[in-house]
Amino acid sequence: MKLPHEIKMILSFGWNLTPILFCLSLSVAARGEPSVKKFDENAVAWQDNRVLRIEGLRKAQQFHEGLLVQREMNATTASLIGASLEEFRLRYRSPFPDRPTLEQFVVTQSDFERQLKGAMPISPRAAFQPFSGRWYGQWAALAVDHHWHEVVLINAQHEAGRAKPGDGLPRLVAQQFAWIGDGFGWNFVIRIDEQGEAVLGYVYHVVPGASEEIRFSFPLVGYFDGPGRLIWVTPSSVYFEEVRATLGEDEQYAITGFNYAIKEGVLTAEDRAFQAVYTRNSNQRPPWRQFPVRLSVESIHD
Secondary structure, eight states, X not given: OOOOHHXXXXXXXXXXXXXXXXXXXXXOOOTTOOSSOOOOTTSSOGGGOHHHHHHHHHHHHHHHHHHTSXXXXXXXXXXXXXXXXXXXXXXXXOSSTTSOOSTTOOOOHHHHHHHHTTOSOOOHHHHHXXXXXXXXXXXXXXXXXXXXXXXXXOOTTOOTTOOOTTSOOOEEXXXXXXXXXXXXXXXXXXXXXXXXXXXXXXXXXXXXXXXEEEEEXXXXXXXXXXTTEEEEEOSSEEEEEEEEOOTTSOOEEEEEEEEEEEETTEEEXXXXXXXXXXXSOTTOOOOOEEEEOOOEEEOOOO
């Protein structure tokens, strides 16, 4: 049986295969499955499952902490990934002449690592709210519907996901539930050492035709690049996500990304990057596209 790309990468990275999963934007069509929506967001009230929300927050925190561990030459995996983000946005600013570009993104290697360390303040509403609402698009062969819910700010009186003393969880500032076409997940903003915030995420994918069954899951870290711009990083994929509104055009939600592997301190992208464009109109689903990419970076610290 051919394993989905993310599961193969999880095995190669040594992640526990108790459901650890794909990105808030990914929908994987099963072999032979028709390219129509077969998933019912309302079949199970996953948004009310506190156990899975806390499990996701904990595993996302572990992924986040692992990226900041110093390795060879005092570099971190975060610095290596940050270098790939900067290089990708510089090389592939406009992958298609008639499609959304990466020209508004300004991420750099140093800013990516600083934000993960909590050195930069993040507004949860500015980070997540532009994505709220329903979106319709195409991911590979599968037509998908996304639904990003409203942002929930967490305070001392709000129980939803609040960390308890001694449980090892980060201080949760805000969260947002999202249905992603074949599964669900949460976006989190956490407080780090009272200095600043960081963005985390976790996604669960469900079985086609059985929305009550989870088939796999995995963590993400996010980078807030500015209002309406988020970059999500999984153990093996990167997604530049942007909500775009221009005069005379319908609002669009573009996802441009690539899959990667890290070996002996070098991050290498696979040979095809991709772009999905979602709209607010269920009858308007721009085609999924791919483009060649050459990307190999090595993080160098003094």
